[in-house]
Amino acid sequence: MIGPDQAATFERCMAVGGVALFGADTVYGLACDPDTDEAVQRLYAIKGRRPDKPAAVLLFSLELALAAMPELGPRTVAALEGLLPGAVTLLLPNPARRWPLACGPDPETLGLRVPALGPAAAGLAAVRWPILQSSANLAGGPEARRLQDVPAAVRDGVDLVLDAGDLDGTASTVVDLRRFEEGGTWAVVREGALATTCVAATLDGLTA
Numbered sequence: 001m002i003g004p005d006q007a008a009t010f011e012r013c014m015a016v017g018g019v020a021l022f023g024a025d026t027v028y029g030l031a032c033d034p035d036t037d038e039a040v041q042r043l044y045a046i047k048g049r050r051p052d053k054p055a056a057v058l059l060f061s062l063e064l065a066l067a068a069m070p071e072l073g074p075r076t077v078a079a080l081e082g083l084l085p086g087a088v089t090l091l092l093p094n095p096a097r098r099w100p101l102a103c104g105p106d107p108e109t110l111g112l113r114v115p116a117l118g119p120a121a122a123g124l125a126a127v128r129w130p131i132l133q134s135s136a137n138l139a140g141g142p143e144a145r146r147l148q149d150v151p152a153a154v155r156d157g158v159d160l161v162l163d164a165g166d167l168d169g170t171a172s173t174v175v176d177l178r179r180f181e182e183g184g185t186w187a188v189v190r191e192g193a194l195a196t197t198c199v200a201a202t203l204d205g206l207t208a
Contacts, residue, residue, distance in 0.1 A: 002123040002162050013160045014129045019043050021136050021155060023164025024058075024124065025115040026087050026172050026193050027143040028150050030158065031058070034099040034132035043132065046157040049139040054104030056089050056111035058133040060124050065114050068130065071096060073181040075206060082202040083175070084114040087168070087193035091176045102132045109178060121164040135171060145169030168193055175199055 013020045017039040020031045030046065032039035034057050044051050059065045062084045066077060076092065083090065094103065094110035103110060113133060117124055135143045136150045144150040145167045155161060173192040179185040184207030188196045
């Protein structure tokens, strides 16, 4: 169970450039401050992940996400309001090049997550800090739905561990919204915890 005290410790870990292992809504993840180069390098090294691969930026409320990206147009904002919080990662246009360390080779595309927290992770709703987030596995390995499923090498490499019990175990669905504002075009890049039919039910209604 992640309560207020653990959430405050999580924020302090981010503030000092640490790397945390935590559970949210889909699979266990690694987190660090998205603007601290050393922390991002450590997170990638713990996973054995290539440093040129993009990660997501996660915020723990839709309000924070919308405030962080005021340049988003009204149709895209409506899409976020329809899909978030939820088990999706949204690829968004990022003309301001926010959080470039998370964007890999394309700084004008940002992957955004706002998780739908279950009761065991509810304390994380108090976290105001944006985080760079990647699944808590070795690169190419299976994702973890329980803390004990996270490889020992990953658990031993982090500064903080937050146990949120058993999660769904299916990674988020990745939805490309980069051209949604202009033409209503969207695509599912990776189907995961949220079915494509559910995504379509939300997004197609915004373009009718």
